[in-house]
Amino acid sequence: PCRAQPKKKKKVDVKREQAQKDRMKKKIKKLEKAAPEMIPIEDFITPLKYSDSNRVRSLPPLSFEETERRVLLMKKWCLFKQKQDKAEWKAIQTLVEAQQEALKELRLESEELYQAAIRRDEGLFPFERDGPNYTPPLPGYDPPEGKCVDITKVYTQ
């Protein structure tokens, strides 16, 4: 009896384990066949309450002077923005030209320095910068205690 039982255990265990492994492998293959899906972005799905046709804004009619004023203001703003854009583009061009000229001069000076300057900067990335604020932070501000809870919906496939 002592001899027969361990033998049975070994065979049955090995078979069972192999069968289990095969089943798991099959399941894994089946799951891997399905392509991974992208998480849907909530920004691009308009909530249904905004597509209700009852929401219509009724604006009062504008007077002739008001429309004229608005059109002229828009034209002035367009001109201002165009000048700003052109100035920016010109600044970029001058920057690039100045850089190219400097590199040419450097090349004439010494080839080694030029090669070192052309090399890419490893410390440039990752680059992080916070946007400017409307108001600077108050010096003696004591914020109330609290916490932030992340309630993003987790999507699983």
Add this chain to the structure above:
Amino acid sequence: DALVSCHRHYKSRPTHGIGRFKYLLPKEAPKRKRDRLQMKEINVGTEYEYGDVNIQMTSYDMCLVEHFAQYVHKLCNRLSIRVNESYAMPTKTNEVLFLEERGSKMQLDAVLTTHQRVVQISGLSSTFAPILLEIIQSNQPEGVHLLVKEHTEADFKSRLKSRPELEELLAQMN
């Protein structure tokens, strides 16, 4: 009449197959499974160039961040920098609770949504990169956090849904 208005080109006629053009177009590989991920460029060369670079813009204000992403995309088009992709990362929602002055109850203050847009560029030369960064920085709007980093597989994987069953089975296998 019927002969003139007939549109068929018979096989014996010289006009047979006159409208065919699909055989001239290059063969398109069928798009299946997930998109081709590894498009990394050579990073070493005579004129050093960066590989895939991600410009990630994060903010609480969705319109602002979208407009800024559009601006960056158009800027790259004007400067003839190749833009691989311009996509949005999933939005994160945060509930801000603060402790009331009298009492131990947490009071709900606001629900904030954080939006992130990514513009992926490649073929950026090392001399032009600082200039591009300078331009983007000077036009950065308020409240928009800018992050420029290289594209990695982890970045790509963060956009995909998690598969807990597959991971469980893989963990069990090993």
